[in-house]
Amino acid sequence: MKKVLASFMLLAVLFGAVSPSFAEEAAPVAEAVMATTEAPAAEAAPAPVPDKGDTTWMMLSTLLVILMIVPGLSLFYGGLVRAKNMLSVLSQVFGIFALISILWVVYGYTLAFGDGGSMNWLIGDTSKLFLAGMTGDSTAATFSDGVVIPEFTFVAFQLTFAAITTALIIGGFAERIKFGSLMVFSALWFTFAYLPIAHMVWATGGYLFEKGALDFAGGTVVHINAGIAALVGALVIGKRIGYGKEPMAPHNLPMTMIGASLLWVGWFGFNAGSNLEATGGAALAFLNTIVATAAAALSWMAAEKMMRGKASMLGIASGAVAGLVAVTPAAGLVGPMGAIILGLIAGPVCLWAVSGLKKSLGYDDSLDVFGIHAVGGIIGAIGTGIFVSPALGGVGIDGYEMGAQVITQATGVLITIVWSGVVAFICFKLVDMVMGLRVSEEDEREGLDTATHGERAYNV
Amino acid sequence: MAGEMEKLFALAGRIHVLLRREHNRIIDVEWMCTDESYAKEVIKIARSAESEELLALAERVEAVHPLLPKPQRIEVPIPAKTEAKYVASLR
Numbered sequence: 001m002k003k004v005l006a007s008f009m010l011l012a013v014l015f016g017a018v019s020p021s022f023a024e025e026a027a028p029v030a031e032a033v034m035a036t037t038e039a040p041a042a043e044a045a046p047a048p049v050p051d052k053g054d055t056t057w058m059m060l061s062t063l064l065v066i067l068m069i070v071p072g073l074s075l076f077y078g079g080l081v082r083a084k085n086m087l088s089v090l091s092q093v094f095g096i097f098a099l100i101s102i103l104w105v106v107y108g109y110t111l112a113f114g115d116g117g118s119m120n121w122l123i124g125d126t127s128k129l130f131l132a133g134m135t136g137d138s139t140a141a142t143f144s145d146g147v148v149i150p151e152f153t154f155v156a157f158q159l160t161f162a163a164i165t166t167a168l169i170i171g172g173f174a175e176r177i178k179f180g181s182l183m184v185f186s187a188l189w190f191t192f193a194y195l196p197i198a199h200m201v202w203a204t205g206g207y208l209f210e211k212g213a214l215d216f217a218g219g220t221v222v223h224i225n226a227g228i229a230a231l232v233g234a235l236v237i238g239k240r241i242g243y244g245k246e247p248m249a250p251h252n253l254p255m256t257m258i259g260a261s262l263l264w265v266g267w268f269g270f271n272a273g274s275n276l277e278a279t280g281g282a283a284l285a286f287l288n289t290i291v292a293t294a295a296a297a298l299s300w301m302a303a304e305k306m307m308r309g310k311a312s313m314l315g316i317a318s319g320a321v322a323g324l325v326a327v328t329p330a331a332g333l334v335g336p337m338g339a340i341i342l343g344l345i346a347g348p349v350c351l352w353a354v355s356g357l358k359k360s361l362g363y364d365d366s367l368d369v370f371g372i373h374a375v376g377g378i379i380g381a382i383g384t385g386i387f388v389s390p391a392l393g394g395v396g397i398d399g400y401e402m403g404a405q406v407i408t409q410a411t412g413v414l415i416t417i418v419w420s421g422v423v424a425f426i427c428f429k430l431v432d433m434v435m436g437l438r439v440s441e442e443d444e445r446e447g448l449d450t451a452t453h454g455e456r457a458y459n460v
Numbered sequence: 461m462a463g464e465m466e467k468l469f470a471l472a473g474r475i476h477v478l479l480r481r482e483h484n485r486i487i488d489v490e491w492m493c494t495d496e497s498y499a500k501e502v503i504k505i506a507r508s509a510e511s512e513e514l515l516a517l518a519e520r521v522e523a524v525h526p527l528l529p530k531p532q533r534i535e536v537p538i539p540a541k542t543e544a545k546y547v548a549s550l551r
Contacts, residue, residue: 080550247546304551314551355551368550 048148050139054277058153061273065160068266069097069167076259076321077171080314080367083251084447085175086457092170092179096186100163103190105131108162109155111191112198120205123196131155142276149276157273162198164270165222166190169424171367172230173237176444177437179452185431189229193423197221197416212405213412214388214397216285217274219329219380220416227374228417229424231365236428237437239364241444253314260317264293267324271331284395285331288339289324295343296323296350303348307355315351318372322350325376330384335393342383346376378413385409464524468493471521475506478514496527503528 074093078086100108107129114124128134140154141147166186170177198221200206201213208220215221240248250256271289275282300319301311326346327339334342354371365371385406388394397405431437438444443451450456472489479485485505492499499521506518522531545551 244548247544248550249546250550312551318551351551355549359548362548364548 048139048146050149050153051147051277054142054147054149055153057278057282058149058157058273058276061269062153062157062160064266064269064273065157065164066097066266068263068270069160069164070094072259072262072266073164073167074259075255076263076317077174077367079252079254079256079259080171080250081174082248082447083457084449086251086449087453087455088179088448089170089174091453092177092182093167095179095183096167096170097163099183099186100166100190101159103187104159104162105155108190108195109158111195112158112162113203115205116199120203121200121207121210123199124203140276143281144277144279147277154276158198161218161222161270162190162194165194165218165226168222168226168369168373169229169233171369172232172234172365174366175448176237176240176439177233178435178439179448181431181435181437184435185427185437188427188430189424192427193229193420194221194225197225197419200415201412208412208415211408211411212397213408214333214384214405215329215381215412216332216384217271217328219325219377219384220412223325223328223373223377224381224413224416225420227370227372227377228420230369231363231374232421232424233428234363234365234370236425236432240366241441243364244362250314257313257317260320264289264320264324267293267328271328275332281332281395284335287336288327288331288334291336292327292330292339292343292346293320293323295340296320296326296347297343299344299347300351301347303351307351318350318354318368319347322346322372322376325350325373326380326383328377329380330387333384333395333397334387335395337393338383338387342380342387345383346379349379350376374417381409381413382406464526465493468521468524468526471517471524472502475502475514475517475521478511478517479505479509482511483509493525494527499525499528 070093074090077093078089081089107126109131110126110128111124114127116122116124134151134155136150136152138151139148140151142149166189169186169189170182200208201215201221203209208215213220242248268286268289272282272286275285297316297319300315300322304315305311323343323346326342327334330339330342350372353375354368358365358368358371363370385408386392386402388397388405389400389402390396428437439448439451469489472487472492475492476487476489479487487502487505488498492502503518503521506514509515519531522528
């Protein structure tokens with residue numbers, strides 16, 4: 001009965017959550033230049049055509065973000081768990097990427113970026129369900145008037161964001177969740193947490209977008225969102241057997257380092273690609289993605305050396321990731337020096353979050369998703385409001401006033417925390433009621449690789 | 461030196477008493493203190509006797525006997541520090 005209900009839930013998410021509108025034509029995203037009928041002599045301006053350089057850059061950026069997810073995140077997380085759970089982590093990341101890819105093109109894109117009418121402050125519409133009406137000639141607007149990119153490119157790029165956000169969450173409760181339950185949870189959370197927050201922050205008419213909240217590449221939408229959901233998952237599912245008593249050493253730190261490196265390289269697509277064009281704005285985001293990361297790696301290293309006497313490789317890699325997270329909302333908005341300061345702050349603060357804070361609160365966030373992504377994202381979100389200031393080297397925005405902007409940023413952070421947390425809690429509880437979240441004690445001790453997937457990572 | 465020999469004789473005497481009383485073995489205490497190979501053999505017997513007291517006495521004889529090489533202490537690596545590093549934390 002539980003399995004039937006679970007299958008129904010997944011199908012409901014896929015097909016029953018929204019009403020289909022196959023007959024509706026897709027609302028054009030790009031602004032079309034209309035010819036006037038009163039002046040026959042005037043010629044209509046041609047519709048903007050995507051620039052090949054911009055299109056190439058966006059496809060490359062999409063590719064880079066996929067690199068972040070499938071090998072990058074998989075290996076980063078995989079190396080941190082015990083050997084008996086390596087394949088489970090790889091499978092979960094891969095599986096979630098595949099699942100969200102499909103859900104995105106079925107209903108995710110239209111709900112995230114469509115015009116939701118009276119509900120547009122929260123969510124889009126269903127006009128582009130199944131990408132209805134979209135062709136190779138369809139275009140999507142960029143931040144520059146009259147500059148467009150192919151809409152398919154925009155769809156693909158944003159698809160990767162949705163996928164990586166959902167995949168990040170698994171680190172919070174690695175080594176103890178049922179695979180099937182995780183997939184169902186992922187579909188639900190993507191639908192009811194990721195899509196509304198993405199719409200509110202990034203879509204015209206979205207509540208936070210209209211308030212002026214700044215989030216260049218996803219500090220709130222991706223990192224705070226995922227970090228909070230991971231923490232909620234860790235609390236709902238409970239601690240691993242033996243947590244706090246047995247050592248649970250990372251089984252392959254070289255893999256983690258390879259994963260972290262792939263994350264850094266891929267993040268250039270994540271941040272610079274969020275500019276949607278190959279311009280100076282992308283170049284700024286590109287440079288910020290280097291210097292913030294470097295600063296955070298150094299500051300984490302220094303803090304760890306002072307605290308513990310030694311700077312660990314895991315610390316350097318984690319510091320780099322913390323810097324990447326912190327610069328994500330700021331990448332195209334702050335100057336390089338502002339990015340460095342964000343990185344310098346993120347390093348030690350996230351180190352404290354994954355050690356002191358975690359130990360004092362006692363939660364088992366297996367792979368420190370909250371400490372790095374949520375905390376780092378908050379630093380970046382608030383910091384964006386400060387360092388966007390032209391006086392501090394930022395690009396500036398119309399009507400900018402630092403105090404007001406920081407309050408707006410904080411509002412965005414708070415709304416994301418509450419929405420993500422509440423939705424995650426409900427989704428976890430729902431899935432738990434229907435099909436259970438946690439594997440049996442025997443399976444957990446045996447290891448998820450053999451218990452869930454019937455194979456071992458290492459046959460030596 | 462004289463003090464150490466006195467100590468050695470005392471230890472050898474205690475080994476003699478325990479071996480005689482509990483294991484029906486008689487040893488030559490003086491010979492044990494002056495002959496290296498005989499001392500090694502007695503220590504070997506004391507160690508194999510499955511008595512904590514004889515084991516302790518044998519170790520003390522090894523430490524003070526002028527003709528026997530001083531026992532080397534093997535430092536057992538302490539894994540506890542490394543193990544505690546990964547309890548409730550990845551770092």
